């Protein structure tokens with residue numbers, strides 16, 4: 001395993017490219033246009049600088065890391081030498097299915113095709129290829145360079161050998177891999193999203209305000225971040241999409257997204273990325289509470 005191709009240079013793609021390049025792998029980073037790639041390299045550079053300022057990295061290591069990354073807008077060129085492709089494109093089943101179909105044609109027979117999807121079935125993605133034994137989930141957490149966990153998702157037809165290869169690779173990145181089976185939400189989101197949804201329901205029903213709900217979980221359960229703040233960081237549209245996958249995949253009403261979440265997404269209040277979610281991110285210092293309860297907010 002030497003040449004890694006990362007498809008999509010957004011939030012996750014640039015973090016995955018950063019992590020592999022830092023560990024000496026040769027990384028081909030692909031996106032639809034040059035602007036996205038320039039932005040990604042800029043973010044990687046700033047994140048490496050932050051590591052230097054904390055004395056966790058040297059200037060030479062930064063240069064070596066950046067030298068390990070080559071950018072592409074052409075998929076064929078980007079995968080020519082790939083031992084492993086990690087797809088981190090937009091969370092949309094049609095986009096990913098098309099990509100897996102194309103990758104199957106473009107890549108060498110031995111190339112492993114992984115997806116960083118949060119919720120789309122690996123078995124479904126694999127069905128777009130003639131190599132379902134070599135298709136696997138490699139689910140990094142955000143921010144990738146900082147977070148320890150990699151969920152390794154074994155599709156229905158993923159081979160044992162490929163599972164071991166990806167498990168070993170994640171360990172070489174100094175991450176902790178965990179193998180899970182391919183069912184809706186895998187493990188991370190199957191547990192996290194119902195908790196976030198329940199926090200939103202508690203707000204919707206007026207049981208408590210935003211600050212109170214987050215404070216209970218931070219101080220009472222030792223969570224570093226409350227569920228509503230975490231939802232803002234993940235993106236409320238992403239949370240809604242994952243809950244829909246859980247709801248549909250299990251056919252169980254316990255996963256039904258809270259109507260308040262649906263409303264907020266429809267209103268464009270998507271969390272940090274849109275500057276408003278459960279908190280107000282328009283000013284860098286003050287995070288003001290947004291009154292989002294169905295009833296009047298019970299905060300006093």
Ligand code: NAI
Pocket residue numbers: 007008009010011012013030031032036087088089090091092095099116117118119139140141142234
């Ligand atoms: P993003 O929207 O920040 O980035 C996606 C990138 O993919 C964009 O730059 C887009 O231009 C590019 N793209 C779309 N179609 C493409 C194609 N056909 N070829 C090449 N590039 C293409 O999305 P983000 O947040 O990085 O998510 C990527 C994947 O990672 C999704 O599957 C998501 O579910 C998953 N994920 C996201 C996490 C998060 O916290 N944001 C956490 C864990 C997984």
